[in-house]
Amino acid sequence: MPATSCGRPQPKRILIVGGGPCGLVALRNLTERGQFDKVKLVERRNDVGGVWSLNATSDRHLEDPDGGQNPSWASPAYPGMVGNVLPDFLYFSEHPFPKTDRPHQPFPTLSETQEYLKRFAKPYLDDGSIRLNTEVITVDELPNWSGWKVVMKDWNSGGVEVEEVWDAVVIAVGWFDNPVWPPLSGLENLQKQGLAIHGKSWNGPSGFGGKRVLVVGNANSANDIASQLVSVAQIPVFRSVRRSPFPGFVSLPDERIHNVTAVRECSAVVSSDGRKQVKVVLEDGNQIEGLDLVIFATGYKPYPSFVSVLDDSNLQPLVSQSVEPQRIPRVHRHILYAPNPTLAFVGAVMAFTPFTIADVSSTWLSLAWSGQILYPETTDGRLEFERQRLVKLGETAKFFLENEGTERVPDDAKNVCVNGQLTCFISYNVLSIEEEPYAQGLRDDITTVQPELGIVLPEWTKERFEQRNGMYQLKLEALRAARDKSITDEA
The missing domain is CATH 3.50.50.60 (FAD/NAD(P)-binding domain)
Structure with a gap:
């Protein structure tokens, strides 16, 4: 060569x-x-x-x-x-x-x-x-x-x-x-029993009629999955939200979707009629029982x-x-x-x-x-890009962690850090x-x-x-237009 x-x-x-x-x-x-x-x-x-x-x-x-x-x-x-x-x-x-x-x-x-x-x-x-x-x-x-x-x-x-x-x-x-799965206690057991799937496997709401479902995530896929579920699943559809959404992940408020805090742990239980179900404990201490499925729209x-x-x-x-x-x-x-x-x-x-x-x-x-x-003609010279990015990533993370809730953080970046947790958008990738x-x-x-x-x-x-x-604003307007058309068609 x-x-x-x-x-x-x-x-x-x-x-x-x-x-x-x-x-x-x-x-x-x-x-x-x-x-x-x-x-x-x-x-x-x-x-x-x-x-x-x-x-x-x-x-x-x-x-x-x-x-x-x-x-x-x-x-x-x-x-x-x-x-x-x-x-x-x-x-x-x-x-x-x-x-x-x-x-x-x-x-x-x-x-x-x-x-x-x-x-x-x-x-x-x-x-x-x-x-x-x-x-x-x-x-x-x-x-x-x-x-x-x-x-x-x-x-x-x-x-x-x-x-x-x-x-x-x-x-x-x-x-x-x-697929990225969160490190949750009990999750592996749910996966083995078919009680937890990743959003990658989502193929539309068919088959979810009357199901009690929790969607984990607050980005585009989670929003789409939750909005599709409400037409067939048991109401409310739960959506676990760890932090406020990134501005680009627009969605319409829907009273049929009930937002809850992040999941702390999950377990498989057997209902009184012998069905396998899921129980989750949330970070705020609340619990959701009787879930038929948890869908993790937690990225890649x-x-x-x-x-x-x-x-x-x-x-x-x-x-x-x-x-x-x-x-x-x-x-x-x-x-x-x-x-x-x-x-x-x-x-x-x-x-x-x-x-x-x-x-x-x-x-x-x-x-x-x-x-x-x-x-750069040398390996070390080519590695300098990675070194600089790692330094800048660390400095950015430190800034948001130290200045959360202050005027130093612009309004359009308030969601980068919530309760001491950085958004996944402070990421090397x-x-x-x-x-x-x-x-x-x-x-x-x-x-x-x-x-x-x-x-x-x-x-x-x-x-x-x-x-x-x-x-992002155009997407929000498109979602409103689609919702209004759906309401008109139903009428």
Whole structure:
């Protein structure tokens, strides 16, 4: 594999893992904006789209027409899902998202977003650049930057294992395969008995008629699940709220949803008629008994457990549950693995506008691997990004903890810290207020070496930040319009 004299590799054969939005735009940008001999993408499902691909089946094996066994991976998407990002922010450069003709509901639906991604992917599906039904089992680093050994199962051929070596690998998966569960006493027992599920398994309110349900969480998924449940479940539907909601997670007040404090512990009990039920004890000491199910809409984390890297000539998992704060460690600019920059990540951070962030980061990667964008040439230099981010994260957390309830905390940030508890948005993996400067910094690097890309890439300016923040009010208005229409239709 060719490399520059200063140690920045220039791979020629690149494999992308994951056919969701991040992987698809990385494929386009590495193919069309880089200088490589071969770029391929593998996706374990039978279609592209990732989290935007509705798959109502659970994680089980389904018999295929040839008599073999093909696995089917559930998507966190659910029927009736509507996005929270306007078309102006939900697109890839040079591929605008079609305008919606709904003045009172301008946010794209699940099916519209899925169709957008399928149209975007079609040329690469047609020319064979995307291999579907191909599950990556392991990605192992080879010595001396000599590439990555990738073991895959080809489910087009009944699951036969295939081994390939690539100069470089882009990991474009990692979040939505890894549900976050709170560390609650008694939770593991509930999971084993089917009395607790994660929001990833939510597939709409069908089957919940008359059920007594608690939803844990206060973000978009929890709000959607609770609002869908009230039409069929036993009233009230309980929603466990640890802290006040982040401004971007808008929802309408509903007297049928009863907010309670955080759950302290939970246990399985047997009712007088022999049914398995749940009892929870809340942080305020109150208890809820007779629950049929607890749904944990408590988020996800990046955790590509299939990647192993060399440490003193021994392969070790790239990520560990013990890493604090939780993150994919040693990654420069949230993109390049610092010890060996032939491993890269697209979508390793949570962003308000994930499509455009994936677009600019994979464009940056394409030009970096082509030798046009220069980055620190030593491992230590590349690690400086992580060191600085950890310091800043600690300083930010300290500020909010020390100044909670004072005038030093702006009104629009009052919910960052509640009763001495920091919001999950003070997190290494979440860009939050750093999104605009982070993306603009990547864009500046890009346009310095490829000025023509400045015509197609968005700018992350103060005006764009204000426009993006305005989406929350528009979402609230859209929810009100949908509610009013529903009331009118019922009448």
